[in-house]
Amino acid sequence: MLTQIQLNAESMRHNYRLFCQLVGKSRVAPVLKSNAYGHGLKEVYSVLASELPEWICVNYVAEGRLLRQLGYRGRILVVGPAVARELTEAFGLDLDVVIGNETLLTAWLQAPNRPRLHIKFDTGMSRQGFAPGEASHVAARIAANKDRFVGICTHFANVEDVTDHGYATKQLELFNQAAAALRQVGFSPMLHAASSASALIMGQSHFDLARVGISLYGPWPSPLTRVSYLQLKNQVLDLRPVLTWTTEVTTVKPVSAGQFIGYGCTFRAIRDMRIAVLPVGYFEGYPRLAGEAASYVLIQGARCPIVGRICMNMMMVDISHLPHCQVGDRVTLIGADGQDVVSAQDVAGWAKTIHYELLTRLHGDIPRQLI
Numbered sequence: 001m002l003t004q005i006q007l008n009a010e011s012m013r014h015n016y017r018l019f020c021q022l023v024g025k026s027r028v029a030p031v032l033k034s035n036a037y038g039h040g041l042k043e044v045y046s047v048l049a050s051e052l053p054e055w056i057c058v059n060y061v062a063e064g065r066l067l068r069q070l071g072y073r074g075r076i077l078v079v080g081p082a083v084a085r086e087l088t089e090a091f092g093l094d095l096d097v098v099i100g101n102e103t104l105l106t107a108w109l110q111a112p113n114r115p116r117l118h119i120k121f122d123t124g125m126s127r128q129g130f131a132p133g134e135a136s137h138v139a140a141r142i143a144a145n146k147d148r149f150v151g152i153c154t155h156f157a158n159v160e161d162v163t164d165h166g167y168a169t170k171q172l173e174l175f176n177q178a179a180a181a182l183r184q185v186g187f188s189p190m191l192h193a194a195s196s197a198s199a200l201i202m203g204q205s206h207f208d209l210a211r212v213g214i215s216l217y218g219p220w221p222s223p224l225t226r227v228s229y230l231q232l233k234n235q236v237l238d239l240r241p242v243l244t245w246t247t248e249v250t251t252v253k254p255v256s257a258g259q260f261i262g263y264g265c266t267f268r269a270i271r272d273m274r275i276a277v278l279p280v281g282y283f284e285g286y287p288r289l290a291g292e293a294a295s296y297v298l299i300q301g302a303r304c305p306i307v308g309r310i311c312m313n314m315m316m317v318d319i320s321h322l323p324h325c326q327v328g329d330r331v332t333l334i335g336a337d338g339q340d341v342v343s344a345q346d347v348a349g350w351a352k353t354i355h356y357e358l359l360t361r362l363h364g365d366i367p368r369q370l371i
């Protein structure tokens with residue numbers, strides 16, 4: 001591909017250390033699911049390895065296998081839905097699995113070798129987990145296999161996009177009740193609940209481990225998380241975006257007033273222009289919908305509006321204001337160029353989605369380069 005993704009290793013380590021400071025006695029489990037949020041699992045792991053994280057979270061057993069192949073010896077927590085037929089492999093790879101329903105718990109109890117167990121409680125997300133009221137029932141079921149039981153966890157539904165954290169506070173209460181019920185029958189589980197947003201703005205959610213995904217890579221979970229942080233701490237936090245996505249100009253051509261640009265003839269030049277064709281489209285992960293907004297890329301530090309529809313592997317941009325732009329010029333799709341920056345949030349916003357989706361959809365074949 002003519003496109004590349006560059007990762008700033010120093011920024012990544014900086015963000016990781018910020019979170020380590022932020023959670024104090026608790027620990028940070030970097031979340032490397034979805035190809036490390038599109039940044040590249042191998043590359044991100046190679047950066048974090050020197051920080052010796054005690055825990056890493058992934059979604060799939062297969063991602064845990066990859067981390068083991070890369071040489072990671074620490075704890076790997078599979079937060080996604082492991083299924084019964086994966087338990088043996090999870091044990092073999094020394095993974096920690098999260099179990100949140102009766103079916104899988106039964107399979108775990110019947111498995112010849114049981115991977116380490118975390119019980120998940122559904123405190124308000126209605127996705128994975130036992131009801132908090134089932135805590136003592138679950139305790140009774142696993143009592144004979146207590147040695148393989150590690151901890152309990154939950155996941156917040158509504159921290160990112162609000163400044164009122166009442167719902168999360170209620171979730172936290174339910175989680176604490178489940179923990180208390182387990183302690184009452186003699187268990188002493190480790191507790192984990194926080195992801196990026198709650199790690200940032202809900203100190204009471206830190207417990208023993210914070211599962212930090214998006215903000216490890218620099219972006220705030222949402223603008224409102226940033227506002228909440230500012231309100232709470234009265235200071236800014238220096239999170240640094242790790243990823244830069246660039247490509248190069250492959251064609252430069254004049255377009256006369258009246259000519260159409262792209263599929264569907266949605267764009268018609270009202271004056272003579274010059275355009276550049278870029279070898280990036282929705283296959284590579286640039287959302288087609290972004291082409292319908294006031295979207296742009298950066299060339300020579302200047303904004304170049306996207307014109308016409310984004311194609312599968314190409315897009316066209318207006319370079320009329322850059323008379324010296326030529327084939328081979330560097331183009332920034334996400335990242336800084338000169339005084340200007342295009343953030344993942346900008347591109348996601350143009351496409352009416354969130355940066356989580358945009359980043360995790362960056363094509364896995366785009367070369368990732370550490371700088």
Ligand SMILES: *Cc1c(COP(=O)(O)O)cnc(C)c1O
Nearest residue numbers: 031079155195196211212213214
């Ligand atoms: C993805 C995920 C996280 C990380 O969330 P961020 O908002 O990216 O920090 C934490 N916990 C669970 C269970 C997840 O699935």
